[in-house]
Amino acid sequence: MMNPAMTNPRVLILGIGNVLWADEGFGVRVIENLLTHYVFxxxxxxxxxxxxxxxxxxxxxxxxxxxxxxxxxxxxPPGTLHSIYNQDVPKFLSAKKMSLHQTGFQEVxxxxxxxxxxxxxxxxIGVQPVELEDYGGSLRPLVxxxxxxxxxxxxxxxxxxxxxxxxxxxxxxxxxxxxxLDMQRYEAERPSAQEACRLGDERIIYASNIKIIPxxxxxxxxxxxxxxxxxx
Amino acid sequence: xxxxxxxNGFQLDTGGRRVVVDPVTRIEGHMRCEVNLDENNIxxxxxxxxxxxxxxxxxxxxxxxxxxxxxVQRICxxxxxxxALTSVRAVEDALKITIPENANSxxxxxxxxxxxxxxxxxxxHLHALDWVNPVNALKANPQAxxxxxxxxxxxxxxxxxxxxxxxxxxxxxxVESGQLGPFKNGYxxxxxxxxxxxxxxxxxxxxxxxxxxxKDIMKIRTxxxxxxxxxxxxxxxxxxxxxxxxxxxxxxxxxxxxNLVSSLIDQSITFIDQVYxxxxxxxxxxxxxxxxxxxxxxxxxxxxxxxxxxxxxxSAHNLLMPRGAIIxxxxxxxxxxxxxxxxxxxxxxxxxxxxxxxxxxGLHPFDGVTEPNFELxxxxxxxxxxxxxxxxNAKYSWIKAPRWRGHAMEVGPLARxxxxxxxxxxxxxxxxxxxxxxxxxxxxALFSTLGRTAARGLEAQWAAxxxxxFMDKLMTNLKAGDLSTANVTKWDPETWPSHVKGxxxxxxxxxxxxxxxxxxxxxIDNYQCVVPTTWNGSPRDEAGNIGAFEAALMNTKxxxxxxxxxxxxxxxxxxxxxxxxxxxxxxxxxxxxxxxxR
Numbered sequence: 001m002m003n004p005a006m007t008n009p010r011v012l013i014l015g016i017g018n019v020l021w022a023d024e025g026f027g028v029r030v031i032e033n034l035l036t037h038y039v040f041x042x043x044x045x046x047x048x049x050x051x052x053x054x055x056x057x058x059x060x061x062x063x064x065x066x067x068x069x070x071x072x073x074x075x076x077p078p079g080t081l082h083s084i085y086n087q088d089v090p091k092f093l094s095a096k097k098m099s100l101h102q103t104g105f106q107e108v109x110x111x112x113x114x115x116x117x118x119x120x121x122x123x124x125i126g127v128q129p130v131e132l133e134d135y136g137g138s139l140r141p142l143v144x145x146x147x148x149x150x151x152x153x154x155x156x157x158x159x160x161x162x163x164x165x166x167x168x169x170x171x172x173x174x175x176x177x178x179x180x181l182d183m184q185r186y187e188a189e190r191p192s193a194q195e196a197c198r199l200g201d202e203r204i205i206y207a208s209n210i211k212i213i214p215x216x217x218x219x220x221x222x223x224x225x226x227x228x229x230x231x232x
Numbered sequence: 233x234x235x236x237x238x239x240n241g242f243q244l245d246t247g248g249r250r251v252v253v254d255p256v257t258r259i260e261g262h263m264r265c266e267v268n269l270d271e272n273n274i275x276x277x278x279x280x281x282x283x284x285x286x287x288x289x290x291x292x293x294x295x296x297x298x299x300x301x302x303x304v305q306r307i308c309x310x311x312x313x314x315x316a317l318t319s320v321r322a323v324e325d326a327l328k329i330t331i332p333e334n335a336n337s338x339x340x341x342x343x344x345x346x347x348x349x350x351x352x353x354x355x356x357h358l359h360a361l362d363w364v365n366p367v368n369a370l371k372a373n374p375q376a377x378x379x380x381x382x383x384x385x386x387x388x389x390x391x392x393x394x395x396x397x398x399x400x401x402x403x404x405x406x407v408e409s410g411q412l413g414p415f416k417n418g419y420x421x422x423x424x425x426x427x428x429x430x431x432x433x434x435x436x437x438x439x440x441x442x443x444x445x446x447k448d449i450m451k452i453r454t455x456x457x458x459x460x461x462x463x464x465x466x467x468x469x470x471x472x473x474x475x476x477x478x479x480x481x482x483x484x485x486x487x488x489x490x491n492l493v494s495s496l497i498d499q500s501i502t503f504i505d506q507v508y509x510x511x512x513x514x515x516x517x518x519x520x521x522x523x524x525x526x527x528x529x530x531x532x533x534x535x536x537x538x539x540x541x542x543x544x545x546x547s548a549h550n551l552l553m554p555r556g557a558i559i560x561x562x563x564x565x566x567x568x569x570x571x572x573x574x575x576x577x578x579x580x581x582x583x584x585x586x587x588x589x590x591x592x593x594g595l596h597p598f599d600g601v602t603e604p605n606f607e608l609x610x611x612x613x614x615x616x617x618x619x620x621x622x623x624x625n626a627k628y629s630w631i632k633a634p635r636w637r638g639h640a641m642e643v644g645p646l647a648r649x650x651x652x653x654x655x656x657x658x659x660x661x662x663x664x665x666x667x668x669x670x671x672x673x674x675x676x677a678l679f680s681t682l683g684r685t686a687a688r689g690l691e692a693q694w695a696a697x698x699x700x701x702f703m704d705k706l707m708t709n710l711k712a713g714d715l716s717t718a719n720v721t722k723w724d725p726e727t728w729p730s731h732v733k734g735x736x737x738x739x740x741x742x743x744x745x746x747x748x749x750x751x752x753x754x755x756i757d758n759y760q761c762v763v764p765t766t767w768n769g770s771p772r773d774e775a776g777n778i779g780a781f782e783a784a785l786m787n788t789k790x791x792x793x794x795x796x797x798x799x800x801x802x803x804x805x806x807x808x809x810x811x812x813x814x815x816x817x818x819x820x821x822x823x824x825x826x827x828x829x830r
Contacts (some may be wrong), residue, residue, distance in 0.1 A: 051306070195293075
């Protein structure tokens with residue numbers, strides 16, 4: 001991973017994930033932090049990729065060095081940061097279905113490769129999520145606490161390529177396209193659980209006619225002749 | 233005998249072999265499909281299930297309605313702009329906010345750009361591999377490919393044998409390296425693939441060209457929306473100032489940017505005319521004997537319409553993209569559609585994992601309830617967290633069943649095109665007649681998987697033409713001195729009534745999209761989205777009507793049950809979007825979490 005005499009490489013720092021699903025928003029929140037507190041030279045692009053897939057391919061094509069931030073299951077304790085390099089990156093992205101039409105990020109990388117422009121250096125900085133199922137929620141404290149360490153890992157890596165950065169006074173306005181999603185506003189303006197029930201529709205959530213039937217396996221059911229689950 | 237007849241005219245037989253495809257890939261979101269095959273491998277029962285709960289309605293409640301677009305834009309990776317547009321229209325409708333003509337033109341250009349780009353990406357990158365065999369392309373003769381290219385698209389300059397040989401070499405390198413990349417998981421020896429190697433090579437070459445080109449189209453949305461890939465939107469107009477003199481506000485659009493948009497529109501028109509449409513016709517000519525997949529398209533079709541010619545008039549006569557409903561295949565009568573009428577659009581949940589106050593009655597979206605209720609029928613095989621086989625007699629999907637006056641409907645490009653044809657829309661009729669004549673097929677051939685795919689291509693062509701129309705309109709208006717792009721007179725919530733309702737609609741690339749919201753004391757009190765795939769991917773209703781996906785799969789012959797290319801071909805033709813995946817997966821593909829179940 002050391003720099004092979006690369007001068008002025010084009011760098012893409014990309015955060016992917018969905019800010020609406022708690023820790024799934026980690027990658028995007030790292031980008032928000034970078035854009036708010038740092039200035040980079042012109043050959044560095046810092047991008048909130050959200051859940052876009054194919055629509056990111058031209059950014060990847062343009063990069064010699066690619067750094068991706070994301071929430072990933074490494075089977076490590078929640079909140080753990082983990083770095084993956086170069087040819088191991090696609091393996092860890094392969095099963096993750098979060099981008100355009102489930103063209104996983106691996107497929108986007110493969111498309112860039114087919115187009116003949118694959119990044120020479122890849123670093124994936126992943127965090128093990130704590131909570132994903134809080135719709136409308138924000139990062140959990142353990143994960144939020146890893147934003148700065150994740151940035152530090154990226155900066156260490158960028159030193160290999162002679163990339164410098166300048167820390168600035170926090171900008172007044174965040175750099176995500178949509179100000180309502182700024183982490184502070186997103187968290188502060190979230191209605192309380194009493195005002196907006198987070199589990200479902202309170203108009204009927206406590207109604208007596210709602211019952212949950214536990215699933216039962218039925219030996220008489222028709223057997224599945226061909227089962228493609230998980231194969232594609 | 234296990235056969236039953238549905239009210240909408242399909243005979244279902246749950247005997248035979250059961251085949252499960254889960255997840256269906258190259259779509260947005262999580263989808264599962266189960267079919268029963270008879271002894272001749274013909275589909276006699278089809279079950280489509282959305283396997284992911286979207287918590288969107290829960291997220292939006294209590295938020296500022298002016299921000300709703302930013303949240304809905306993040307709900308999924310593909311319809312971003314169209315959800316945002318639908319949302320700002322719903323808020324404007326509720327608060328009776330009008331927008332300037334320039335904002336209407338810019339929004340239309342952005343929406344049409346999304347249509348053209350999405351259709352292009354769908355055809356080449358998500359659907360083509362159901363028809364095109366990249367491995368077979370290695371056998372092609374580049375010279376013969378060049379001749380084929382010149383024959384089908386005489387004005388396309390990229391037609392030399394050397395050009396195709398280069399692609400073939402790249403492809404060969406890719407295949408020999410053992411990593412098929414985007415082409416893995418294919419059934420490349422399946423007899424369902426019918427193209428000669430030269431047509432395969434041409435299509436694969438354009439797969440790469442289109443990948444390269446779609447990034448140019450996207451610049452249009454970035455210029456008007458400010459950011460790539462998440463453009464900005466604004467209740468009351470568009471958030472971009474215009475300064476045609478090139479001085480003034482930082483970030484204002486100047487002539488240089490507008491000229492760039494204009495040139496990108498010309499490039500889009502050229503690419504679609506010279507590459508997309510000729511490819512579509514060439515590929516279709518080899519498959520015109522494969523006319524499965526019609527489903528509901530010959531019966532019940534629905535479109536809300538879109539692309540208002542003049543600003544602020546959302547009535548049918550002002551919408552350039554047609555609005556209406558066709559019932560029971562009667563093309564001589566296009567019904568009016570009213571999104572506010574409580575008797576027209578209703579959602580049902582007897583077969584969906586939701587609870588309603590009255591389990592069998594439908595609810596209009598204004599009265600909509602989104603209360604998850606995950607329960608499985610007695611004949612389900614497996615466990616709650618590992619379902620082996622769904623029981624379609626009970627609840628089996630996270631998708632609700634929307635109905636128009638009680639009918640299951642198909643939405644999308646084919647619905648829009650058949651409705652436009654039935655209304656005598658001149659442009660649509662000319663396009664359709666051209667295709668039918670070129671392929672030498674009757675109009676009934678439209679009611680098929682291939683018809684759906686063809687309508688999408690024609691619509692991309694139509695959309696590119698209309699981008700030019702609205703760009704010219706915008707420039708004329710700007711040059712006449714009207715630079716207004718937003719109306720912020722009702723920006724302050726103090727000016728709003730305490731309790732209002734509104735509905736916004738668009739035609740998303742994959743079909744009719746509506747957002748219904750209730751604003752109470754300046755906050756969102758209820759927000760219901762009925763998305764295109766809710767219509768098309770709908771499960772059964774109380775009466776037993778099957779939805780569009782299920783209907784389209786019926787009676788299709790599957791050559792090799794262990795390689796369900798025919799199933800994927802038909803499902804992909806709808807460009808399904810089951811909105812946003814939240815699951816995080818481990819490297820070996822095991823799901824880390826399941827949808828929360830209470």
